[in-house]
Amino acid sequence: MKNIKPAILCLLLIAMIIGSIVSCEKRISPLLVKKKCIDCHKKEANEFKKAKVVHGPVDSNECESCHRPHGVIGGAYLKISEDKLCYSCHKESKRLLDKKHVHSQAKNGKCISCHNPHSSGNNDLLREKGNNLCFICHKKDSYTRNTQHAPLSDKGCLACHDAHSSDYERQLFDTKNNVCSKCHDSGEPGFIEGHAGYKVGDSNCVSCHTSHSSSNLKLLREFIHVPLDKKECSACHHPPESAQALKPRQEGAKLCYGCHTKDKVAFKKAHTHSPVQDGNCLSCHSPHATDNAYQARMPESRLCYSCHKETESLFKKPHVHKPIKEGRCTACHDPHASNNDYELKDSGKALCFRCHKKGEFERSNIHDPVMKEDCVICHDPHASNHKFELKKAEVELCYNCHQKEKMLFDRVNVHTPIRIGRCVVCHSPHSATSDKLLIQKKNRLCLNCHQQMLDEVRGGTVHESFARGRCLTCHDEHASDNDFQLIETGAENCYRCHVEMRTSAKSNKYNHAPFKEGECTMCHNPHGSKIKGQLNRPLGSLCLSCHTDLAVHMKKDKFKHAPAKKGVCLECHLPHYADIESLLAGKGASLCKGCHNLKDHAMADAHSAIPIASADCMGCHETHSSENEALMHKVMHPPFKDGNCKKCH
Template sequence: MGKAYRHTPADKGDCTGCHEPHSSNLEKGLRAEGSALCLRCHESAPFTKARVHAPVKDGACLDCHDAHSSDNKGVLKAPEVEQCYSCHPKQQMRFDKVNVHTPVRLGQCVSCHSPHSAQRRDLLSDTREKLCFNCHGDMKVGSAGKGHDPFNKGDCETCHDSHASDQDFHLVSPVSDICSRCHDRLATQDQTTVHEPFAGGQCTACHTPHDSGVRQRLNRPPGPLCLSCHEGVKDSLESSKHRHKPAQDGDCLSCHKGHASKTPGLLTAPGGKVCETCHAKGKTGNHRGVDNSGSDCSGCHAPHAAQTKALLQPVLHGPFKEGACSDCHK
């Protein structure tokens, strides 16, 4: 028995701890049958929880363990993962995917599962949330109750496969498919303009799936997030003397929709209707009595920034570009 792990009675030469020295009605002269023999030394509590592993329930301890010695921890008959796969071959096939969860890849099934009995389904040794956070503690960010609903509830497996997946991050399906299962109202039907990341199913280009501390779980505040792709607008804001207040404040979503819209430019409403949400409808002001309700304001005004006051477009009728309307209009 010169192996790395030895059963205590065998290691101490206490053969009679398990075997009758003279006679027995049981095979190999055992003092008791099945798990009854093991429970003479091993306390029963770990084996009698709400959900019991089948070999334990059947009293078949020797299905997994060697009675005397082994080269495997826990006096297992085979390395942990091989021992598990000897009864769970379908699971082994299921794990033959591109991305395999580290404990599975390392054959550490008992990192998450109890080999004997547990209070939870699938013989999990703790709640799914706690099991995940044991390794993924960096995911615990933001404020409680403000994260993604599955994340708040600890339902990691709503989005992730706990064993293996052909998707990045062990996702149960492509990102857009996962998101659309719950967020189907964001479907693009009847929308003529669709934001490129959204059309490409790249939801995580803008959103964090867990908790970011930013509204709508954006991975950054709207301004910096939008400008990370819209470099032309960023350059205009940095180089212009005058800036539209929403653009200056990074409040892009006051005028634009983040996913899809029925209007060009992902605007929240057609043309000047967007402007009228802040600028009084029909306001005459510098328009000299002309009712500009519903006009396409961007024909004359830059929506983000400009070098001239009132955000006038750089290419306009000469006198008007300088604001000298009265040279022509009385």
């Protein structure tokens, strides 16, 4: 019993806490209900309803039938994907997809390509009226030529085609000829007379006539075979009264060569296209009429691929030769016969020069493959994964021939164009007026990328080699084991020209530390500078950047030696080497007299008339700065400090 009482008390306490929370909870007001689309989009709804035909859900303000609410963030969000959404109501239309030939927009679920989902001024919510709807996707030109098919101009596209799907090709409502026979009676005397007395009712009407519009009379296709144009059908076919009227007089090329006698001779070449060799002209040409030049059965690219199926997939690459991209195989290949391999129209580079300007390949220095007239050493004539239809990535392609260079360029520091595989940044791949196929003369080439370096020092002191564009005096143009592709390390590179510096350094006892270590660029900019001596910074601050202890003292001391204050260190010191310690330009007073007149009365008075011509000034004076106006050493001999020189002298 003792254990039950605390448990009951705990349960009561928990119940009280829950009750207090529930009693404090805010009640949702019955007035706060979810808004409908129409509550915000009244303006849009009113505009939609002004149209002739309004979509049912819009008319009944049921936007939510199709759309999800979006809240603060705007957007037209559909409940489900477009195709499924439409068919959720238009179930009967979904059955149309089961037919053999379905309109591409319907097949891809793009109902709103043709129908406006809200409202329209046209029946069936169509976006445009009549044929103009079809012309949204289908180019108008081929449907509006001089001679138009009556159903197209009078009744529109739907006179022959179903808008959604059909069991017949091109969504026709029947087979091709049955569609035609709805209007044209092939047994009628006028019809037979119009076809030169031949009964062509069972023939393919569209093999001669276009179904939409033509530049020619009788809707004949754009390119008409001469006998047909002259209504001389019997030139190729048996007479109309013959039992074999529609059959050709002769089989294959024999019939064609009856007129094309010159072509028969012209086709006798080393390499003949197989249809020509087999005498099968109709593999490529239509015998009656066609919309393609040279009476080709279909557009050129499609025609070639109808046999050369494997090549079509091979050419689907990022970089395609322009004639291939444009479907002009005959820009390079003769479609009938040639004395060149692959029925090419020309051999070697002469073929390429039919399109590419000759001058760019015939400068004074010519790349070996171009010289050999063998462009396909580097380029794929059709398509490639690489720019300019190169057979390999640029640098790999170059190394195919330049194996020795590949080995030489395998260094620590590689010139950026080489590193990223862009040899053509410097070299022309075809021909050039400069040696080594350089795209410019050596003295200008580097500035194509490094012009900024010259601009930065223009008007200052420019290193002679850099000013003259002789960059290769110091740098290897391709690769080096040294920084910045230098030919030698450190001062060794400088000594290639500055020979006297090395000789003089050996004959002097003291060398400046950076000079001794071969670090010329610690002080000098190797290309140039707007500061005298090609220095990296003004002389005083340059010296103090290494001599930091001196910099601290000078900052602390009140009085400074004039040359040190002005930063003209070379008034007293030599920059590279000297025979005197601290690289001084002279010893004792002989150094100081360059600025100080030792014979001056004021100088004599300051030194109590004691001769100082042979004295060591640094015995008494600081060279750079001091707490004393006379730049005296901090610790002085008492008589000297008191100015009592005569006590000793």
